[in-house]
Amino acid sequence: MKKQHIILASTAVATAIFLTACGSGPSRFNAQSNRGITTTDDINFKDWQITAEKTVNSMLKSGALRRPDGRKNIVMISTVKNSTSQHVNTQILTNKIRQAILRSGLALTTTAVSARGAEDKASKQVRQLEGDEMFNQDTVQKQGTAIAPDMSLAGEIVQEKTRQGRTKQSYFFFHLTLTDLKTGLAVWEDNVEIAKQSKKALIGW
Amino acid sequence: MHKEFFKACFIFTVLVVFCGCTSIIDSRKQKRELTDAYKSGDLQKAHQIVSEECEDHKNSGDSIMWLLESGLIKFDSGDYENSLKAFEHAEEKINEHDERATINARNSGAESGSAMTNPTAIPYKGLYCDRVLLNAYKAMTYLALDNPDAARVELRRMRDIQKRIERQFSDEIERERKTTNAANRKNNAQTRKLSRMGRRGRSGSVNFNTLMKNRTVKKAYADSAKKSEKAYGNFMNPFSTYMSAIGYLVENNYNEACVDFRNLYRMNKNNPLTTRDFVTCARKIGANVPPELRKIPSWDYSLNDNIVFTIFANGHAPALKQTKIELVLPYVGYTGIAFPQYEYFKRFFKKIVLSADDKTHSSIPLADMDAIIAQEYHKRLPTMITRLVISYLVKETASLVAVQVAKQQGGGAELIAYGATGLYKYLFNTADTRCWETLPGEYQMLHFPIPKDRQLKLNLSTLVSKKEILIDLKKDSRFVIVYIRGLDRKIISVKTFEFN
Structure with a gap:
């Protein structure tokens, strides 16, 4: 009887130690590494990285950003429509692309106009200083000096969800287009597909 | 012992x-x-x-x-x-x-x-x-x-x-x-x-x-x-299907809205509102209108622009x-x-x-x-x-x-x-009576074009102390959803969700 009690108590203590030892405190890791949490239903940071990298490479290689007259195209970031069943911030993608375009030196991006109004409202606000006695009018930005965009970058993210038994699957389709605003023609288009699958545990807590 | x-x-x-x-x-x-x-x-x-x-x-x-x-x-x-x-x-x-x-x-x-x-x-x-x-x-x-x-x-x-x-x-x-x-x-x-x-x-x-x-x-x-x-039908809720259709209409996606309206027609073939919605949508995208519905006219206004959808959550x-x-x-x-x-x-x-x-x-x-x-x-x-x-x-x-x-x-x-x-x-010996009790007993729906004066008047019956409620709409909204919650003898809230 006593032996049984000792075994029972030891098992309980061992389990408690095991369970408390399972957790870990917060830590930093390299965002470019393959670490990080992957979930089936959501777009994780790695998915954004993969998509941005593939689309930027494709866009830059296509030559669609180059102009024959040597001037740099001005690209506005339009809307990346979220057609998934997750609340996502599509700016993670558009900001990455915007930075890559600027870094490439092939084109410039504008913050004065976007599908949802100006990304940086300052361009408009400073022009409202015209006639304001407080400011030296020679230094106030004049109307008619801002440069309108030549191209627009837009896209859509679509998600298809499927379940069968304990397995669930999400298929994300990222589609991006670059439109020549003069002609309305798409000068570049590409997509990235990401498929994820997970299986619910049969036995667990 | x-x-x-x-x-x-x-x-x-x-x-x-x-x-x-x-x-x-x-x-x-x-x-x-x-x-x-x-x-x-x-x-x-x-x-x-x-x-x-x-x-x-x-x-x-x-x-x-x-x-x-x-x-x-x-x-x-x-x-x-x-x-x-x-x-x-x-x-x-x-x-x-x-x-x-x-x-x-x-x-x-x-x-x-x-x-x-x-x-x-x-x-x-x-x-x-x-x-x-x-x-x-x-x-x-x-x-x-x-x-x-x-x-x-x-x-x-x-x-x-x-x-x-x-x-x-x-x-x-x-x-x-x-x-x-x-x-x-x-x-x-x-x-x-x-x-x-x-x-x-x-x-x-x-x-x-x-x-x-x-x-x-x-x-x-x-x-x-x-x-x-x-x-x-099996676990179908016409209210959620209608909400889905509204969602598609806002996105200007008549094709998918038509699927929802078709499903609503299948759920209840005698509903004059959803039947006419279905007919309107089907004609708009050039889809087949079932023979029994051919005489039903389309709405004479757009379903996705300058429109008020009103949901009445009743009882x-x-x-x-x-x-x-x-x-x-x-x-x-x-x-x-x-x-x-x-x-x-x-x-x-x-x-x-x-x-x-x-x-x-x-x-x-x-x-x-x-x-x-x-x-x-x-x-x-x-x-x-x-x-x-x-x-x-x-x-x-x-x-x-x-x-x-x-x-x-x-x-x-x-x-x-x-x-x-x-x-x-x-x-x-206690029964499991857990349920969502504050849900309405019924959803009713209506829609019509946004009025020129951008004002709606909710006419109330004699059951309610107030005789009417005025609802003012914003100047620039193109799409309005009005949600009215009615309880026993009371309208407890009127909400408007407006967007372009």
Whole structure:
């Protein structure tokens, strides 16, 4: 009887130690590494990285950003429509692309106009200083000096969800287009597909 | 003897502490103060009560129920931020239940607790229709917070859930069937044990066909069948389908909106509003209009521009109440088992009338929540009631075994065992009446073009003290959703969600 009690108590203590030892405190890791949490239903940071990298490479290689007259195209970031069943911030993608375009030196991006109004409202606000006695009018930005965009970058993210038994699957389709605003023609288009699958545990807590 | 007695007392105390008050006091009674405040239109009081209850129950098995009530009461009160928080939290908890391993310790523990007490020991996960409406309300809350993109996400989630409900339900019924069979086996083992102790042996198996011979069970089944006659197909809710169609119309996607309107037409071929919506959409995209609808004219205005959609959430959804089935069970004899049955509420408003540009527009019934909820209850009833009776029988036979053991020990142990088992059975003979009580009993719908003066007049009947409510629309909105909540003799809120 006593032996049984000792075994029972030891098992309980061992389990408690095991369970408390399972957790870990917060830590930093390299965002470019393959670490990080992957979930089936959501777009994780790695998915954004993969998509941005593939689309930027494709866009830059296509030559669609180059102009024959040597001037740099001005690209506005339009809307990346979220057609998934997750609340996502599509700016993670558009900001990455915007930075890559600027870094490439092939084109410039504008913050004065976007599908949802100006990304940086300052361009408009400073022009409202015209006639304001407080400011030296020679230094106030004049109307008619801002440069309108030549191209627009837009896209859509679509998600298809499927379940069968304990397995669930999400298929994300990222589609991006670059439109020549003069002609309305798409000068570049590409997509990235990401498929994820997970299986619910049969036995667990 | 003393050791056994203290052990039994300890188990009893643990059960009472861990099963929570819903296991002893049914949820309908627990929510009475809240629902009285809500139904009388005292939203401030209801808001306060539900916030406290959510805090008190945040770690209990009833938390989802309280969060759903909280989300809707806060939505009706106009406290959208907190409404969204409550709905988000409820959704997270529901998803967490869905993601658990197929065989998991927590569910097994709850099942065991339920076998020893009653079904309220199992966490409330919401009816399937609750899950669909949760996302529909989240979508409206996002609209109220001026975030139509997030609202569209919620509408997509709502469609996803609607798609997988039927499959999930059949899986759930299969699981229930297995649990029932296991409980029946356990019961038979107990009855064999009793036979060995000298009591006359009888089979402890229970099935629904046998239970249907009981008048109360038969009536409950027939009543829910009658109520669900008006239902619209397997777990379909025309309100959520209509919300989905509105979502597509906002996106200028007539193709998908037409699919929703076609489904609405299939659900109810006599609804003049949805039939005409279907015809309008089908003609717009050049799809086939069924021959029987060819004479129906299209709406003479656009369905996705310069339009007001009005949702009238009328009355109260049915609420579960505790009743007793009187049965004669093997070994036990005559007994009363508490079980939940829906109570349906009268609606005081037949329709609402809105005036715009000197024209009047009346709402048309779209989704009868009585029928939708009754349909789900009706489908669940056979397994639910069989399980309840089996669980009761398990407890009874276990009590009999305990009494028999005590009898053999002598020294008054039998009397103590009788008292203890009697008290235990009395306390835990509670029905699982958990449900989302603040939902409306019916959704009605109407639409018309935005009036030139951008003002709507809600004409109220003599039932209401105010005779009319004026609704002013913004100057530049192209798409307006008006949500009107009507309770007994009261319009408690009118909300407008406007966007371009």
